Amino acid sequence: MNYNEFDRHETEKLGEISLDEQVTPVPAEKKRPKKRHGAGAAVAGMLAAVIVLGGGAGFGGAYLAGRSTAETTINSADSGNSGSENSSSNTSSGSTVLNEIQKDVSTPVHTATENVEFNSDGTYKYTRDLVSAVQDSIVYIEVFVNYRGKSTLYGSASGIIISKDGYIVTNNHVVENCDSFTVKVNNTDAKSGVSESKTYDATLCGTDEDTDLAVLKINANGLHAAALGDSDELHLGDDVIAIGNPLGLETSVSKGIVSGLNRQISDSVRGLSSIQTDAAINSGNSGGALFNGYGEVVGVVNEKYVEGYAESLGFAITINEAKDVIDDLISKGYVSGRAVLGITYTPVSEEIAAYTGRDAGWTVTEINSDMPVSKSGLVVGDTITEIDGVSVFDDNVMEVFTKKKPGDTVQVTVTRYDGFNRRRSVEITVELSESKG
Numbered sequence: 001m002n003y004n005e006f007d008r009h010e011t012e013k014l015g016e017i018s019l020d021e022q023v024t025p026v027p028a029e030k031k032r033p034k035k036r037h038g039a040g041a042a043v044a045g046m047l048a049a050v051i052v053l054g055g056g057a058g059f060g061g062a063y064l065a066g067r068s069t070a071e072t073t074i075n076s077a078d079s080g081n082s083g084s085e086n087s088s089s090n091t092s093s094g095s096t097v098l099n100e101i102q103k104d105v106s107t108p109v110h111t112a113t114e115n116v117e118f119n120s121d122g123t124y125k126y127t128r129d130l131v132s133a134v135q136d137s138i139v140y141i142e143v144f145v146n147y148r149g150k151s152t153l154y155g156s157a158s159g160i161i162i163s164k165d166g167y168i169v170t171n172n173h174v175v176e177n178c179d180s181f182t183v184k185v186n187n188t189d190a191k192s193g194v195s196e197s198k199t200y201d202a203t204l205c206g207t208d209e210d211t212d213l214a215v216l217k218i219n220a221n222g223l224h225a226a227a228l229g230d231s232d233e234l235h236l237g238d239d240v241i242a243i244g245n246p247l248g249l250e251t252s253v254s255k256g257i258v259s260g261l262n263r264q265i266s267d268s269v270r271g272l273s274s275i276q277t278d279a280a281i282n283s284g285n286s287g288g289a290l291f292n293g294y295g296e297v298v299g300v301v302n303e304k305y306v307e308g309y310a311e312s313l314g315f316a317i318t319i320n321e322a323k324d325v326i327d328d329l330i331s332k333g334y335v336s337g338r339a340v341l342g343i344t345y346t347p348v349s350e351e352i353a354a355y356t357g358r359d360a361g362w363t364v365t366e367i368n369s370d371m372p373v374s375k376s377g378l379v380v381g382d383t384i385t386e387i388d389g390v391s392v393f394d395d396n397v398m399e400v401f402t403k404k405k406p407g408d409t410v411q412v413t414v415t416r417y418d419g420f421n422r423r424r425s426v427e428i429t430v431e432l433s434e435s436k437g
Contacts, residue, residue: 098228098327101163105225123239123293130241131253132193133295137161137226138243138288140184140250141170141202141216151180158244158288159183159216160297161225162326166200166218169326170287171302172207175214183218186251195251206329206437210270212302213322214287215329226289229296231318234258234275242279242301242314244288254280256312265303265315270338270402272322274315275299281314290316334437339404341412342371342433345384350393359383359415359423362392372431378412382426386413406434 116133117125124130139159144151159170168183175181181202188195200218207214234240238258246252256279263274275290281304290299299316328335344366353360361383367374388410390397400410412428 096327097331098162098323101165101167101330102225102228104164105162105227119293121293124295127241127253127255130291130293130295131243132188134226134289134291135243135251135253136186136188136195136224138245138251139168139186140245141168141174141287142182142184143175143178144180144182145177146179154178156245156248157284157286158301160287160289160300161185161223162228162297164221164223164225166220166223167205167330168202168216168218169300169322170214170216171300172209172212172214173302174287175204175207175216176209181216183216184250185218185220185223187224206333208325208329208335208437210266211272211322211325211335212266212317213300213325213329215326226291226297227295228319228323229292229294229298231275231298231320234261234292234298236261239293240275240277240279240298241291242277242281242285242288242316243291244285244301246280246282246284248284252285256280256314259313263315265305272317272325274303275318277314277316278312279314280312285314334435336434337405338435339401339406339408339432340371340435341387341401341410341430342368342373343378347392348383359385360393361385361415364414368433371433373433376412376430377426377428378414378430379416382414382416384412384414385425387411389413401432404432406432408432 116129119125124133137160139161140156141159142156143154145154146152155174157170157174159168159174161167162169181204182199183202184197184199186195186197198220200220202216202218205215205217236258240256240258242254242256244252256277258275259278260276261273263276264271265274266272275298277290277299279290281301285301288301289297290301292298298319300319300322301314301316303315305313305315325335343364345362345364348356348358348360348363350360352358364378364380364382364384367378367380384392386392387397388400390400404410409429409431412430414426414428415423416426417423
């Protein structure tokens with residue numbers, strides 16, 4: 001991951017302040033309109049201009065979603081559109097741990113306004129009341145790296161408290177390649193509106209690069225957790241509120257509408273679909289929440305579209321698709337059910353092959369000795385050219401893995417040289433393993 005820049009800053013020193021439970025007013029009954037999705041795929045070529053916000057990138061940093069590396073590991077297949085029927089993370093129906101930690105979380109969390117008014121459909125009449133109800137569920141995250149033996153501040157971003165005992169959702173790119181994390185939690189007095197804060201050390205429960213999600217845990221109780229809503233109930237034109245910490249500006253609020261639904265903007269085939277919004281999204285908003293009019297989280301903010309002529313194109317991962325991923329990260333530390341080959345390889349393009357005299361394809365550099373692939377006959381130095389008849393140069397080659405489950409097999413075609421340096425093609429059957437992240 002390459003970040004172009006980030007601003008360093010001093011860590012704030014915060015006092016030890018206890019968190020008290022707040023009174024929760026009951027909103028009007030929710031009367032949700034029937035779902036009418038006007039959705040479509042993202043504009044072709046969008047990946048080149050989509051950036052992921054915040055986290056290790058700090059206040060000013062971001063990285064291109066259409067990234068590439070010299071070496072790739074097939075221990076977490078970069079595949080699987082979450083809309084696919086074979087995706088392991090395209091529905092919230094299987095969430096169990098998440099349901100348990102959310103069962104005592106109500107909407108709204110709390111409010112600083114005594115006379116809260118609601119619209120006839122149960123949504124907040126005034127944005128200020130919605131923000132007052134949910135703002136303490138958004139936290140300020142700082143990430144650190146070990147540099148020359150010292151813990152050094154690397155950047156900051158946002159997170160969403162999803163349980164009263166301290167589980168926090170953020171983005172993978174916020175915590176990726178970092179060594180330690182702190183979380184600043186606000187506690188706002190319901191009557192005065194005065195906010196106090198406390199900072200906790202956080203542990204990393206699990207991350208998932210494909211869906212850009214991660215879960216942190218702090219040792220706390222009685223926190224103001226956000227209620228997770230139903231992103232499938234969103235309509236084009238619905239009002240949404242984004243709360244996060246852009247450029248280090250804590251608890252910053254922006255308002256917009258749902259500009260698009262089911263946008264597929266991730267460079268990972270397994271990436272989850274996104275909600276497009278015109279609410280202001282900037283570096284540092286990563287991991288923050290997109291709230292609906294009921295004060296429920298419907299999306300995890302993670303990307304924006306940047307181009308010289310583009311404005312107000314922000315994106316948030318749909319919470320419905322994120323739920324199973326979050327559940328797995330809490331309970332297992334990885335996303336279960338993903339079939340992987342179990343090798344590390346170096347891609348060699350046809351152009352590089354012609355220049356260097358090497359074979360074009362995926363040159364195997366390492367084989368996981370704990371996976372069935374180690375007994376398949378595949379060896380380091382083999383060059384993979386096809387998987388189940390699909391060329392490794394085909395953009396859809398990773399989709400082969402989304403149609404499989406651990407224990408299934410694939411047919412791998414490789415080029416290999418014998419003891420007399422004679423080149424030959426070999427067909428190898430490989431049993432797939434489960435990715436452990």
